[in-house]
Every structure is written in structure tokens, then in C-alpha cells.
Amino acid sequence: MSPPSASAGSRPPAAWLGVEIGGTKVALRAEAPGGRFRERVVRWHGRGVASDMAQLATEVGLLRLAVPGGFAAVGIALPATVGPDDRVAVWPSRPEWIGLHVRRAMAELFPGTPVGWAGEGDLAALAEAEATGCAxxxxxxxxxxxxxxxxxxxxxxxxxxxxxxxxxxxxxxxxxxxxxxxxxxxxxxxxxxxxxxxxxxxxxxxxxxxxxxxxxxxxxxxxxxxxxxxxxxxxxxxxxxxxxxxxxxxxxxxxxxxxxxxxxxxxxxxxxxxxxxxxxxxxxxxxxCRGGLTSLRGAVALARVLGRAPVGTAAPAGHDPPG
The missing domain is CATH 3.30.420.40 (ATPase, nucleotide binding domain)
Incomplete structure (x- = not known):
């Protein structure tokens, strides 16, 4: 994605970041005003929450280098059941994540940035709403x-x-x-x-x-x-x-x-x-009409929703995965 043009001394506009955290891969998509975007899809290198979080941090860092304005807000598709205590309670595909405090982990990845997460189906609905123009x-x-x-x-x-x-x-x-x-x-x-x-x-x-x-x-x-x-x-x-x-x-x-x-x-x-x-x-x-990365596009849409919300109103959503 080419950096948006900016006048001398001005900061490039921030992008909306969507992250789809899957059982076998993680996908990231940053969309800047004007429709420019940068997308990365990578498979998990190993097993274990420490390894996964380190890899996710690396991918986020690489994307930051390509998005000079940084991230205005972050939406995350997470196929896990997250309890009221913000900890992963169930995730059959990656049980190593059970017990992870999602809010704390994401705050460390995206300090000072509004972050929210929801299930794949919830975010797919957001993506389809954007694509069809139906609210x-x-x-x-x-x-x-x-x-x-x-x-x-x-x-x-x-x-x-x-x-x-x-x-x-x-x-x-x-x-x-x-x-x-x-x-x-x-x-x-x-x-x-x-x-x-x-x-x-x-x-x-x-x-x-x-x-x-x-x-x-x-x-x-x-x-x-x-x-x-x-x-x-x-x-x-x-x-x-x-x-x-x-x-x-x-x-x-x-x-x-x-x-x-x-x-x-x-x-x-x-x-x-x-x-x-x-x-x-x-x-x-x-x-x-969105294809295989519907939830990722929905995560970007969630970031836009969070970016428009008053400070302090962004909260995560728990998810009950199929099965």
C-alpha cells in the first residue's frame, strides 16, 4: 500500500486494522482512508500461546512499518469462547490459549488504541452489511x-x-x-x-x-x-x-x-x-459476496465502528464457537 499523500509536517491518516486469529493461520488487513490497504496472511509457526503472541507481535510490527499513520482502532475476529473475566475459556483448535487474558494481551500489542473482538459470524455479518449497504x-x-x-x-x-x-x-x-x-x-x-x-x-x-x-x-x-x-x-x-x-x-x-x-x-x-x-x-x-476472508473484512468494519465510538466505550465480545 502506498502511503497516502500528506502535506509537509502533517501526519499521514491512521488506518483501520482487522485481525483474524484462526486455528491454523492469522490474517491482518489495514485499510487507510481512500481505500488503500495492506494485507498479510501467515500460518502459525509453532504451538503455544507465547509463540503465537510473539509471532502476532512480529506481524503487527511489520504492518506498522507499511502504515505510516499507525492504527486508529483494531477489530479482531477470535474463534474462542471468552468468559466474563476476559480470559479464553474454550478454543478446541488452539487449547494452549485457554486462560489467556485477551484484553490485557491485546492492550500490550496495541497500546493506547481502541481494540474490540467478536466472533467470526458476528464480524462476517458486519462485512456483508458494508458490502450490501443494508444496515x-x-x-x-x-x-x-x-x-x-x-x-x-x-x-x-x-x-x-x-x-x-x-x-x-x-x-x-x-x-x-x-x-x-x-x-x-x-x-x-x-x-x-x-x-x-x-x-x-x-x-x-x-x-x-x-x-x-x-x-x-x-x-x-x-x-x-x-x-x-x-x-x-x-x-x-x-x-x-x-x-x-x-x-x-x-x-x-x-x-x-x-x-x-x-x-x-x-x-x-x-x-x-x-x-x-x-x-x-x-x-x-x-x-x-465476501468470500473466504469475510470475517477479516468484518474485523476491519469493527475497527471502524470502534473508531467512531466515544473513548472508553469499546468493549470486547465473547464468542461461542460452532461445536
Whole structure:
């Protein structure tokens, strides 16, 4: 990213920084006024929170060199459950982080800078809201689990510091299969990628891979259509409940599992319209337009939200990861 032009003696404008901390990699994106950006994506070098934090500090330092104006605010996508004490309570992908005091660690990385964090689905919803120009977006991610996010004009809901929008843990079938959270019939126990493949295997009478499901669905094989249709129906049930309470203006469906099945989004929309009641029409449904780094773009959007907030109002959001 070329440094923005500045008059002699003036400081270049600060950038918004987004950080996506994943189980296998970390991605950073700094966006300066005018649309210029610098992006880095690197894999973790080793294991252990000390090693990870040292690597993250190095990457942040390298990005600082490329962004002369520094960072106005930082938004972080963190796929971990962060408790009320600001410590990581659960993170299956990197259990070494359990116990890390997130607020303190991020304050050391970004001294004097507003910092906030939220779950991937929450920030993906922010990214989609920016991309579509719709302030009230319900985002549904269908992959290994089922995630979600909801935005209002002021940012993600239920709000920073109040937890994530855990759509995947809405119960859609109380007599359904067990979920890894300990309950039965959570949306992700029925509508996740693995759950859909397991159902397809039972209906087909043989193990079904994702590729096999795609081929069967494209050919409209009854076992494939039935397996996917049940998933789409359960997603529509959960979305209908949110629609009754929050009235989103747009539903966006993302995630690798959904994206690889042409017709998946249309099936969700069809069920959603069938479930609508008179006077409460179903919102439009679209596929994600942000691609694989949706949460990273959402982290940048969160930084912009934090940068506009009065000093002292920025607070982190806990996250309940899929599964």
C-alpha cells in the first residue's frame, strides 16, 4: 500500500486494522482512508500461546512499518469462547490459549488504541452489511458447524461485551441428535456440513462424501435432495424465529459447505417464504459476496465502528464457537 499523500509536517491518516486469529493461520488487513490497504496472511509457526503472541507481535510490527499513520482502532475476529473475566475459556483448535487474558494481551500489542473482538459470524455479518449497504443483516454460515451474526446500524448484536449471535445453538428439534454443546437438536447438529453428510449417507445406504453429495444434488438424486432439503428447512426455521423478533432486512448465507452446493441458497429462500405468515413477509436471501476472508473484512468494519465510538466505550465480545 502506498502511503497516502500528506502535506509537509502533517501526519499521514491512521488506518483501520482487522485481525483474524484462526486455528491454523492469522490474517491482518489495514485499510487507510481512500481505500488503500495492506494485507498479510501467515500460518502459525509453532504451538503455544507465547509463540503465537510473539509471532502476532512480529506481524503487527511489520504492518506498522507499511502504515505510516499507525492504527486508529483494531477489530479482531477470535474463534474462542471468552468468559466474563476476559480470559479464553474454550478454543478446541488452539487449547494452549485457554486462560489467556485477551484484553490485557491485546492492550500490550496495541497500546493506547481502541481494540474490540467478536466472533467470526458476528464480524462476517458486519462485512456483508458494508458490502450490501443494508444496515440490518442476518448472516448464516454453514460449514463444519453453523455460525451466524446479526447487525444493526450501530454494529453487531447483541452488542460488544454481551456475547455472540450463536444461531447454531438455537434448538430447532428438541428430539433431534445431540449437539457437542450438551443439548439436543441444536441447528448445527442437524444442518452443519457433517450432519448433512451423515443424513445423506443414511438415506443412500452408503457413505457419502461432499463430492458425492454435490454430484447427487446436481443430478437431483432423491437421497441427496432430501438430505440437503432438510438442512435448508431447519435453517429457514431458525431464520424465521429471528425474523419474528429482529426483522432483518436481508439474510446472507455463506460458508464453504453452502457455497459448494448450487441451489442451496434458493432452497433456504423457498422454505423461508413458505414459513412466512400474513403481514410478515420473508426477507430476501442472498449468497455471501465476501468470500473466504469475510470475517477479516468484518474485523476491519469493527475497527471502524470502534473508531467512531466515544473513548472508553469499546468493549470486547465473547464468542461461542460452532461445536
Amino acid at each position: 440490518d443483516v442476518l448472516y448464516v454460515e454453514v460449514g463444519t458447524g453453523v455460525g451466524g451474526g446479526l447487525t444493526s446500524g450501530a454494529g453487531p448484536l447483541p452488542g460488544l461485551g454481551r456475547g455472540s449471535f450463536a444461531l447454531g445453538h438455537v434448538v430447532t428439534d428438541p428430539d433431534g441428535p445431540p449437539c457437542r454443546c450438551g443439548r439436543r437438536g441444536c441447528l448445527q447438529s442437524i444442518a452443519s456440513g457433517p450432519a448433512t453428510l451423515a443424513r445423506a449417507s443414511r438415506l443412500h445406504g452408503a457413505e457419502v462424501t461432499y463430492r458425492g453429495l454435490r454430484e447427487g444434488f446436481a443430478l437431483q438424486e432423491p437421497w441427496a435432495v432430501q438430505a440437503v432439503d432438510r438442512t435448508c428447512h431447519r435453517i429457514a426455521l431458525a431464520v424465521t424465529g429471528v425474523r419474528e423478533l429482529m426483522h432483518p432486512g436481508l439474510v446472507v448465507v455463506g460458508g464453504g459447505f453452502a457455497a459448494g452446493l448450487p441451489g442451496f441458497v434458493d432452497a433456504v429462500a423457498r422454505h423461508l417464504h413458505a414459513l412466512a405468515r400474513p403481514g410478515v413477509p420473508a426477507p430476501p436471501v442472498r449468497p455471501s
